[in-house]
Amino acid sequence: MNRKFLKPEVISDVPKPKERPAPYQIEHNCMVSEDIWYYDHFRETTAPPSIYQYLVSKAKQRVWIxxxxxxxxxxxILSSIKKHVDVRILTCFGMQKNTIPKRMEAFFNSLKSLQKIAQFGLKVNVYNMMLDPGKQPFHDRYLxxxxxxYIVGSSIGYHHRRIxxxxxxxxxxxxxxxxxYDRFLYNWNxxxxxxxLFIVGGLLT
Incomplete structure:
Protein backbone atom coordinates (compact mmCIF):
# COMPACT_ATOMS: atom_id res chain seq x y z
CA MET A 1 0.00 0.00 0.00
CA ASN A 2 1.37 3.39 -0.97
CA ARG A 3 1.07 5.91 1.80
CA LYS A 4 1.07 9.62 1.23
CA PHE A 5 2.83 11.64 3.87
CA LEU A 6 1.74 15.21 4.28
CA LYS A 7 4.35 17.82 5.02
CA PRO A 8 3.84 19.23 8.51
CA GLU A 9 2.54 22.77 8.57
CA VAL A 10 5.11 25.15 9.98
CA ILE A 11 3.54 27.72 12.24
CA SER A 12 5.64 30.72 13.13
CA ASP A 13 4.98 34.18 14.50
CA VAL A 14 8.12 35.50 12.84
CA PRO A 15 7.15 37.66 9.86
CA LYS A 16 8.77 36.90 6.53
CA PRO A 17 11.30 39.47 5.36
CA LYS A 18 10.01 41.96 2.84
CA GLU A 19 11.15 41.42 -0.69
CA ARG A 20 12.64 44.61 -2.04
CA PRO A 21 15.32 45.55 -4.54
CA ALA A 22 18.74 46.14 -3.07
CA PRO A 23 19.29 49.94 -2.81
CA TYR A 24 22.90 49.99 -3.86
CA GLN A 25 25.18 51.31 -6.54
CA ILE A 26 28.63 50.18 -7.66
CA GLU A 27 31.52 52.44 -6.65
CA HIS A 28 35.20 51.51 -6.79
CA ASN A 29 34.21 47.93 -7.60
CA CYS A 30 32.16 47.71 -4.40
CA MET A 31 28.44 47.77 -3.71
CA VAL A 32 27.64 50.90 -1.73
CA SER A 33 24.54 51.79 0.25
CA GLU A 34 24.62 54.93 2.40
CA ASP A 35 27.40 54.17 4.89
CA ILE A 36 28.80 50.81 3.80
CA TRP A 37 30.98 49.59 0.93
CA TYR A 38 30.60 45.86 0.38
CA TYR A 39 32.89 43.87 -1.89
CA ASP A 40 30.75 41.04 -3.25
CA HIS A 41 32.92 38.03 -4.03
CA PHE A 42 30.09 36.50 -6.08
CA ARG A 43 29.91 39.32 -8.60
CA GLU A 44 31.17 38.39 -12.03
CA THR A 45 34.13 40.71 -12.04
CA THR A 46 37.86 40.34 -11.93
CA ALA A 47 38.45 43.90 -10.76
CA PRO A 48 39.83 44.20 -7.22
CA PRO A 49 38.30 46.72 -4.78
CA SER A 50 39.72 50.24 -4.69
CA ILE A 51 37.61 51.96 -2.04
CA TYR A 52 40.30 51.93 0.68
CA GLN A 53 42.81 53.64 -1.58
CA TYR A 54 40.15 56.12 -2.70
CA LEU A 55 39.28 57.06 0.89
CA VAL A 56 42.89 57.74 1.90
CA SER A 57 43.51 59.69 -1.30
CA LYS A 58 40.79 62.19 -0.28
CA ALA A 59 42.53 63.07 3.01
CA LYS A 60 43.58 66.68 3.52
CA GLN A 61 44.86 66.51 7.10
CA ARG A 62 45.26 63.00 8.45
CA VAL A 63 45.21 59.31 7.62
CA TRP A 64 45.40 57.26 10.80
CA ILE A 65 45.35 53.51 10.36
CA ILE A 77 47.27 51.75 -1.16
CA LEU A 78 49.38 54.50 0.45
CA SER A 79 50.79 55.78 -2.85
CA SER A 80 47.89 58.17 -3.53
CA ILE A 81 48.02 60.06 -0.21
CA LYS A 82 48.49 63.78 -0.73
CA LYS A 83 51.55 65.80 0.21
CA HIS A 84 51.97 66.82 3.87
CA VAL A 85 49.15 64.59 5.17
CA ASP A 86 49.80 63.25 8.69
CA VAL A 87 49.97 59.46 8.29
CA ARG A 88 50.05 57.29 11.40
CA ILE A 89 49.80 53.54 11.67
CA LEU A 90 49.12 51.87 15.02
CA THR A 91 49.81 48.17 15.23
CA CYS A 92 50.98 45.58 17.74
CA PHE A 93 53.71 42.94 17.77
CA GLY A 94 55.89 41.17 20.26
CA MET A 95 59.35 42.77 20.15
CA GLN A 96 62.32 41.47 22.11
CA LYS A 97 65.00 44.04 23.01
CA ASN A 98 63.39 46.59 20.65
CA THR A 99 64.11 44.38 17.65
CA ILE A 100 61.75 45.10 14.78
CA PRO A 101 60.02 41.92 13.56
CA LYS A 102 60.83 40.73 10.07
CA ARG A 103 57.36 41.50 8.75
CA MET A 104 57.76 45.09 9.98
CA GLU A 105 61.06 45.32 8.11
CA ALA A 106 59.31 43.95 5.03
CA PHE A 107 56.67 46.66 5.39
CA PHE A 108 59.32 49.38 5.52
CA ASN A 109 61.17 47.90 2.59
CA SER A 110 57.98 47.89 0.56
CA LEU A 111 57.70 51.66 1.02
CA LYS A 112 60.98 52.35 -0.72
CA SER A 113 59.17 52.49 -4.03
CA LEU A 114 57.31 55.56 -2.75
CA GLN A 115 60.32 57.64 -1.80
CA LYS A 116 60.58 59.38 -5.15
CA ILE A 117 56.91 60.34 -5.43
CA ALA A 118 55.36 60.55 -1.93
CA GLN A 119 55.68 63.62 0.27
CA PHE A 120 53.95 62.54 3.48
CA GLY A 121 55.52 61.69 6.81
CA LEU A 122 54.83 58.20 8.08
CA LYS A 123 54.83 57.38 11.78
CA VAL A 124 54.36 53.84 12.99
CA ASN A 125 53.73 53.00 16.65
CA VAL A 126 54.09 49.40 17.71
CA TYR A 127 52.41 48.30 20.92
CA ASN A 128 55.00 45.87 22.25
CA MET A 129 53.06 42.89 23.55
CA MET A 130 56.22 41.48 25.14
CA LEU A 131 55.86 44.19 27.77
CA ASP A 132 52.37 43.02 28.62
CA PRO A 133 52.43 39.18 28.35
CA GLY A 134 49.21 37.35 27.67
CA LYS A 135 47.33 40.38 26.44
CA GLN A 136 46.63 41.71 22.96
CA PRO A 137 45.57 45.33 23.46
CA PHE A 138 43.45 45.55 20.30
CA HIS A 139 42.38 43.49 17.33
CA ASP A 140 39.79 45.63 15.53
CA ARG A 141 40.76 47.61 12.45
CA TYR A 142 39.82 51.24 11.89
CA LEU A 143 40.63 53.93 9.36
CA TYR A 150 35.58 53.76 9.19
CA ILE A 151 35.35 50.20 10.51
CA VAL A 152 37.53 48.03 8.30
CA GLY A 153 37.04 44.28 8.09
CA SER A 154 40.52 43.16 7.08
CA SER A 155 44.05 44.54 7.13
CA ILE A 156 45.44 47.17 4.76
CA GLY A 157 47.05 45.01 2.13
CA TYR A 158 43.96 42.84 1.67
CA HIS A 159 41.94 45.78 0.37
CA HIS A 160 43.45 45.77 -3.07
CA ARG A 161 43.07 42.03 -3.56
CA ARG A 162 39.96 40.44 -4.93
CA ILE A 163 39.98 37.31 -2.76
CA TYR A 181 39.36 58.56 18.27
CA ASP A 182 39.97 58.62 22.03
CA ARG A 183 41.00 54.94 22.15
CA PHE A 184 43.34 55.37 19.20
CA LEU A 185 45.19 58.19 20.95
CA TYR A 186 45.21 56.26 24.23
CA ASN A 187 46.94 53.28 22.63
CA TRP A 188 49.15 55.52 20.48
CA ASN A 189 50.50 57.26 23.57
CA LEU A 197 59.61 56.80 12.33
CA PHE A 198 60.09 56.17 8.64
CA ILE A 199 60.56 59.23 6.43
CA VAL A 200 59.08 58.93 2.96
CA GLY A 201 60.07 61.32 0.19
CA GLY A 202 62.30 63.40 2.44
CA LEU A 203 59.48 65.07 4.38
CA LEU A 204 60.46 65.56 8.03
CA THR A 205 57.68 65.23 10.59
Whole structure:
Protein backbone atom coordinates (compact mmCIF):
# COMPACT_ATOMS: atom_id res chain seq x y z
CA MET A 1 0.00 0.00 0.00
CA ASN A 2 1.37 3.39 -0.97
CA ARG A 3 1.07 5.91 1.80
CA LYS A 4 1.07 9.62 1.23
CA PHE A 5 2.83 11.64 3.87
CA LEU A 6 1.74 15.21 4.28
CA LYS A 7 4.35 17.82 5.02
CA PRO A 8 3.84 19.23 8.51
CA GLU A 9 2.54 22.77 8.57
CA VAL A 10 5.11 25.15 9.98
CA ILE A 11 3.54 27.72 12.24
CA SER A 12 5.64 30.72 13.13
CA ASP A 13 4.98 34.18 14.50
CA VAL A 14 8.12 35.50 12.84
CA PRO A 15 7.15 37.66 9.86
CA LYS A 16 8.77 36.90 6.53
CA PRO A 17 11.30 39.47 5.36
CA LYS A 18 10.01 41.96 2.84
CA GLU A 19 11.15 41.42 -0.69
CA ARG A 20 12.64 44.61 -2.04
CA PRO A 21 15.32 45.55 -4.54
CA ALA A 22 18.74 46.14 -3.07
CA PRO A 23 19.29 49.94 -2.81
CA TYR A 24 22.90 49.99 -3.86
CA GLN A 25 25.18 51.31 -6.54
CA ILE A 26 28.63 50.18 -7.66
CA GLU A 27 31.52 52.44 -6.65
CA HIS A 28 35.20 51.51 -6.79
CA ASN A 29 34.21 47.93 -7.60
CA CYS A 30 32.16 47.71 -4.40
CA MET A 31 28.44 47.77 -3.71
CA VAL A 32 27.64 50.90 -1.73
CA SER A 33 24.54 51.79 0.25
CA GLU A 34 24.62 54.93 2.40
CA ASP A 35 27.40 54.17 4.89
CA ILE A 36 28.80 50.81 3.80
CA TRP A 37 30.98 49.59 0.93
CA TYR A 38 30.60 45.86 0.38
CA TYR A 39 32.89 43.87 -1.89
CA ASP A 40 30.75 41.04 -3.25
CA HIS A 41 32.92 38.03 -4.03
CA PHE A 42 30.09 36.50 -6.08
CA ARG A 43 29.91 39.32 -8.60
CA GLU A 44 31.17 38.39 -12.03
CA THR A 45 34.13 40.71 -12.04
CA THR A 46 37.86 40.34 -11.93
CA ALA A 47 38.45 43.90 -10.76
CA PRO A 48 39.83 44.20 -7.22
CA PRO A 49 38.30 46.72 -4.78
CA SER A 50 39.72 50.24 -4.69
CA ILE A 51 37.61 51.96 -2.04
CA TYR A 52 40.30 51.93 0.68
CA GLN A 53 42.81 53.64 -1.58
CA TYR A 54 40.15 56.12 -2.70
CA LEU A 55 39.28 57.06 0.89
CA VAL A 56 42.89 57.74 1.90
CA SER A 57 43.51 59.69 -1.30
CA LYS A 58 40.79 62.19 -0.28
CA ALA A 59 42.53 63.07 3.01
CA LYS A 60 43.58 66.68 3.52
CA GLN A 61 44.86 66.51 7.10
CA ARG A 62 45.26 63.00 8.45
CA VAL A 63 45.21 59.31 7.62
CA TRP A 64 45.40 57.26 10.80
CA ILE A 65 45.35 53.51 10.36
CA UNK A 66 44.64 51.19 13.27
CA UNK A 67 45.62 47.71 12.16
CA UNK A 68 47.04 44.66 13.90
CA UNK A 69 48.87 43.36 10.82
CA UNK A 70 51.33 45.03 8.45
CA UNK A 71 52.89 43.29 5.49
CA UNK A 72 54.79 44.23 2.39
CA UNK A 73 52.47 45.13 -0.46
CA UNK A 74 50.62 47.88 1.41
CA UNK A 75 52.56 50.60 -0.45
CA UNK A 76 50.12 50.53 -3.37
CA ILE A 77 47.27 51.75 -1.16
CA LEU A 78 49.38 54.50 0.45
CA SER A 79 50.79 55.78 -2.85
CA SER A 80 47.89 58.17 -3.53
CA ILE A 81 48.02 60.06 -0.21
CA LYS A 82 48.49 63.78 -0.73
CA LYS A 83 51.55 65.80 0.21
CA HIS A 84 51.97 66.82 3.87
CA VAL A 85 49.15 64.59 5.17
CA ASP A 86 49.80 63.25 8.69
CA VAL A 87 49.97 59.46 8.29
CA ARG A 88 50.05 57.29 11.40
CA ILE A 89 49.80 53.54 11.67
CA LEU A 90 49.12 51.87 15.02
CA THR A 91 49.81 48.17 15.23
CA CYS A 92 50.98 45.58 17.74
CA PHE A 93 53.71 42.94 17.77
CA GLY A 94 55.89 41.17 20.26
CA MET A 95 59.35 42.77 20.15
CA GLN A 96 62.32 41.47 22.11
CA LYS A 97 65.00 44.04 23.01
CA ASN A 98 63.39 46.59 20.65
CA THR A 99 64.11 44.38 17.65
CA ILE A 100 61.75 45.10 14.78
CA PRO A 101 60.02 41.92 13.56
CA LYS A 102 60.83 40.73 10.07
CA ARG A 103 57.36 41.50 8.75
CA MET A 104 57.76 45.09 9.98
CA GLU A 105 61.06 45.32 8.11
CA ALA A 106 59.31 43.95 5.03
CA PHE A 107 56.67 46.66 5.39
CA PHE A 108 59.32 49.38 5.52
CA ASN A 109 61.17 47.90 2.59
CA SER A 110 57.98 47.89 0.56
CA LEU A 111 57.70 51.66 1.02
CA LYS A 112 60.98 52.35 -0.72
CA SER A 113 59.17 52.49 -4.03
CA LEU A 114 57.31 55.56 -2.75
CA GLN A 115 60.32 57.64 -1.80
CA LYS A 116 60.58 59.38 -5.15
CA ILE A 117 56.91 60.34 -5.43
CA ALA A 118 55.36 60.55 -1.93
CA GLN A 119 55.68 63.62 0.27
CA PHE A 120 53.95 62.54 3.48
CA GLY A 121 55.52 61.69 6.81
CA LEU A 122 54.83 58.20 8.08
CA LYS A 123 54.83 57.38 11.78
CA VAL A 124 54.36 53.84 12.99
CA ASN A 125 53.73 53.00 16.65
CA VAL A 126 54.09 49.40 17.71
CA TYR A 127 52.41 48.30 20.92
CA ASN A 128 55.00 45.87 22.25
CA MET A 129 53.06 42.89 23.55
CA MET A 130 56.22 41.48 25.14
CA LEU A 131 55.86 44.19 27.77
CA ASP A 132 52.37 43.02 28.62
CA PRO A 133 52.43 39.18 28.35
CA GLY A 134 49.21 37.35 27.67
CA LYS A 135 47.33 40.38 26.44
CA GLN A 136 46.63 41.71 22.96
CA PRO A 137 45.57 45.33 23.46
CA PHE A 138 43.45 45.55 20.30
CA HIS A 139 42.38 43.49 17.33
CA ASP A 140 39.79 45.63 15.53
CA ARG A 141 40.76 47.61 12.45
CA TYR A 142 39.82 51.24 11.89
CA LEU A 143 40.63 53.93 9.36
CA UNK A 144 40.55 57.62 10.31
CA UNK A 145 40.50 60.05 7.38
CA UNK A 146 40.33 63.67 8.52
CA UNK A 147 37.19 63.77 10.72
CA UNK A 148 35.61 60.57 9.41
CA UNK A 149 36.12 57.11 10.90
CA TYR A 150 35.58 53.76 9.19
CA ILE A 151 35.35 50.20 10.51
CA VAL A 152 37.53 48.03 8.30
CA GLY A 153 37.04 44.28 8.09
CA SER A 154 40.52 43.16 7.08
CA SER A 155 44.05 44.54 7.13
CA ILE A 156 45.44 47.17 4.76
CA GLY A 157 47.05 45.01 2.13
CA TYR A 158 43.96 42.84 1.67
CA HIS A 159 41.94 45.78 0.37
CA HIS A 160 43.45 45.77 -3.07
CA ARG A 161 43.07 42.03 -3.56
CA ARG A 162 39.96 40.44 -4.93
CA ILE A 163 39.98 37.31 -2.76
CA UNK A 164 40.68 38.79 0.67
CA UNK A 165 38.88 42.15 0.68
CA UNK A 166 36.05 42.84 3.14
CA UNK A 167 33.49 45.54 3.84
CA UNK A 168 34.22 49.07 5.02
CA UNK A 169 31.60 50.72 7.21
CA UNK A 170 31.48 54.47 7.85
CA UNK A 171 30.62 55.41 11.43
CA UNK A 172 27.87 58.02 11.56
CA UNK A 173 27.41 58.56 15.29
CA UNK A 174 29.52 61.41 16.68
CA UNK A 175 29.67 59.68 20.06
CA UNK A 176 31.00 56.51 18.45
CA UNK A 177 33.59 58.47 16.49
CA UNK A 178 34.71 60.21 19.68
CA UNK A 179 35.13 56.82 21.37
CA UNK A 180 37.34 55.36 18.60
CA TYR A 181 39.36 58.56 18.27
CA ASP A 182 39.97 58.62 22.03
CA ARG A 183 41.00 54.94 22.15
CA PHE A 184 43.34 55.37 19.20
CA LEU A 185 45.19 58.19 20.95
CA TYR A 186 45.21 56.26 24.23
CA ASN A 187 46.94 53.28 22.63
CA TRP A 188 49.15 55.52 20.48
CA ASN A 189 50.50 57.26 23.57
CA UNK A 190 50.58 54.17 25.80
CA UNK A 191 53.80 53.52 27.69
CA UNK A 192 54.14 50.16 25.90
CA UNK A 193 53.83 51.74 22.45
CA UNK A 194 57.20 52.26 20.79
CA UNK A 195 57.49 54.62 17.86
CA UNK A 196 59.29 53.81 14.65
CA LEU A 197 59.61 56.80 12.33
CA PHE A 198 60.09 56.17 8.64
CA ILE A 199 60.56 59.23 6.43
CA VAL A 200 59.08 58.93 2.96
CA GLY A 201 60.07 61.32 0.19
CA GLY A 202 62.30 63.40 2.44
CA LEU A 203 59.48 65.07 4.38
CA LEU A 204 60.46 65.56 8.03
CA THR A 205 57.68 65.23 10.59
Missing amino acids: WDTHLHDGEEE IVDDQI TSTSIHMIQSEASKDLI HRNAQQV
